[in-house]
Amino acid sequence: MRIEAKNISFRYGAKSPWILQDVSLSVEEGERVGLVGPSGYGKSTLIRIMAGYLRPQKGEILLDGKPLPRKGVSPVQLIYQHPEKAINPRWKMKKVLQESGMYRDEVMEALGIEKDWLERYPRELSGGELQRFCVARSLFHGTHFLFADEMSTMLDVITQAQIWNLMLKEVEERRLGLLMVTHNKELAKKICDREIHLEEINSKEL
């Protein structure tokens, strides 16, 4: 499988400046790609467009040549910095996981998710605890691409390692495609087999 951003142009409003102009890139299944570029340059915007969270004014996102499915749990899963915004505040964690059909004991264990957290609401968990649920949910069986946007910035080093170890194991075993945004060059070097520099593929002038 392959995900492709084709000639994407985007701005947040009709009078706002263009953030992305004529941007194209693709990621294959089994590939681990870092998306890098200066702060405020549009990395999060691009990854959100590619995950289907934002609609570009021009261009399209194709999964094996077809538009992203609009219904059901997406084969492209985005994990971002604010887990509290990604989870329905009115649902207990158990329901959050059930919705995606995702419950594997080994994943819960690898992520250090404790059984009694399942009975809690999102507001009753810390940011790091909630992020583990976002990671667990993103690994449901229909996932083909994992997008991580500064996913682990808020976590302590041990939790970061725990989460990345599990993600990389899943990426390897299931040949998932990984696209990650991070400012941590060491982490990107360790994880990715190639880097895309947004400045080089964005026709927008700096």
Ligand SMILES: Nc1ncnc2c1ncn2[C@@H]1O[C@H](COP(=O)(O)OP(=O)(O)OP(=O)(O)O)[C@@H](O)[C@H]1O
């Ligand atoms: N919801 C929004 N409405 C209007 N402008 C926005 C919105 N979100 C982001 N922007 C602007 O779009 C530009 C790109 O932001 P984006 O978050 O995509 O950059 P980034 O490369 O991910 O930045 P960083 O590395 O600092 O996280 C910035 O100028 C930002 O101020």
